[in-house]
Amino acid sequence: MSLIQKILPLTRGSTPALQFVRFRGKINIQRPKEPHYERARVVAVTQPKYPEPPKARSCFKSRAERTQQQIENPYNEIIAREVRNWLDHSRLVAIFHLNSITADEIFRVRVQLHKQNLHLKSYGRKIIGQAVEGTRYEAILPLFHSNHCIVFSPDHQRIGSLLRITRKVPQMVLLGGIVEETLLSRNELMAYAQMPGLQAVQAQLVQTINQAAGQLVQQLQAHQNSFVQILDVHAKSKGEAKETTPEEKSK
Amino acid sequence: MSVPFSGALRRSGGIVSAIGKQLKSVNLKGVKRITVQFDPFAENVKSTREFLFLLSTPKVALTNPKCVVKSEIVCNRQPANIKFALIDSAQEKAKVKEIRFNSDNINTLELLQLCNRHVSSLAPPEEITNKVLTKAEKQKLGGGAGGGKKTYKKK
Numbered sequence: 574m575s576l577i578q579k580i581l582p583l584t585r586g587s588t589p590a591l592q593f594v595r596f597r598g599k600i601n602i603q604r605p606k607e608p609h610y611e612r613a614r615v616v617a618v619t620q621p622k623y624p625e626p627p628k629a630r631s632c633f634k635s636r637a638e639r640t641q642q643q644i645e646n647p648y649n650e651i652i653a654r655e656v657r658n659w660l661d662h663s664r665l666v667a668i669f670h671l672n673s674i675t676a677d678e679i680f681r682v683r684v685q686l687h688k689q690n691l692h693l694k695s696y697g698r699k700i701i702g703q704a705v706e707g708t709r710y711e712a713i714l715p716l717f718h719s720n721h722c723i724v725f726s727p728d729h730q731r732i733g734s735l736l737r738i739t740r741k742v743p744q745m746v747l748l749g750g751i752v753e754e755t756l757l758s759r760n761e762l763m764a765y766a767q768m769p770g771l772q773a774v775q776a777q778l779v780q781t782i783n784q785a786a787g788q789l790v791q792q793l794q795a796h797q798n799s800f801v802q803i804l805d806v807h808a809k810s811k812g813e814a815k816e817t818t819p820e821e822k823s824k
Numbered sequence: 825m826s827v828p829f830s831g832a833l834r835r836s837g838g839i840v841s842a843i844g845k846q847l848k849s850v851n852l853k854g855v856k857r858i859t860v861q862f863d864p865f866a867e868n869v870k871s872t873r874e875f876l877f878l879l880s881t882p883k884v885a886l887t888n889p890k891c892v893v894k895s896e897i898v899c900n901r902q903p904a905n906i907k908f909a910l911i912d913s914a915q916e917k918a919k920v921k922e923i924r925f926n927s928d929n930i931n932t933l934e935l936l937q938l939c940n941r942h943v944s945s946l947a948p949p950e951e952i953t954n955k956v957l958t959k960a961e962k963q964k965l966g967g968g969a970g971g972g973k974k975t976y977k978k979k
Contacts, residue, residue, distance in 0.1 A: 670873060672877055673882065715865055718873060719873035719874055748864040749865070
């Protein structure tokens, strides 16, 4: 307060609405002041008292059992549902064993696969177990005991490009897969990749069916065809003989 | 009358640190090719797959860059096995051409222990090449021949 405000009290303004208590200094919480006796009494009375769990319940449990009270995380359920979704909607699923690989390399593989509409994913065994237990995909569970990764694709003709890309990656070892709801082992998957497309196979089938009728027609016409061929050869040889003799005559 | 102390002073770190300890002493210098064969749909393949993974880690691979680790997947439910094809000097030492582990009923830790006992012991000892001499060692070697040129002019 200035000198004028002390002498002439009317010049004092009213107390401001905001009175600043602290200015820049750090507050003290580490060495609190000892409370007054009355305050200390109130604090002591109002301390919360928690009921102790009866020792008999946990007496015979081992230390591991006592400390491992994990509640099932509901997020696992959501991820399991995502896995089921991927399994249901992709016509090609390939499962790989993953050896030790750097994040850089696996990223490069993931990008190459993504360009071919192949999606590289990996989930924990517990979640896959939760997603797959009791469904028709249960047979793939033993593949996930160790480090793994899964490749999903909505079209099943990409198996060729998948094998081509993963052949360059020695750390990814193909274990098996699901194609069109059929579980295939590694050798079967490679054979499937070698097979020609559906149209070519259909054409082969049509050819095989027509072969019976075609054979019959061929056998009926066999004698006539051979006769015609012999006549052709005879006519050609005669024609050549006629050409050579006029040449000799002209000479 | 006190009972003399018996037991361990330090607690063991569990199976994981035991595996880590075995992994540190794995030496593949005596091996030229490792073939791991397993059927992924069979039971008891976990230890084989874990062993394959551990062999592919960079630290183990660095012990012998020439050694090739090959995995064969079969689908005839035969038990898993791991074959180590040895190099010539190791073959003479062990008097066998290759070592085969049937890993169907073996734990990962036991597999590593067996590997250390039979395979890592066949690694040839390291030869010291291009040893860099320190100044003191050079002086010791050359000091006897040179005759000790210790005096030098101060300018």
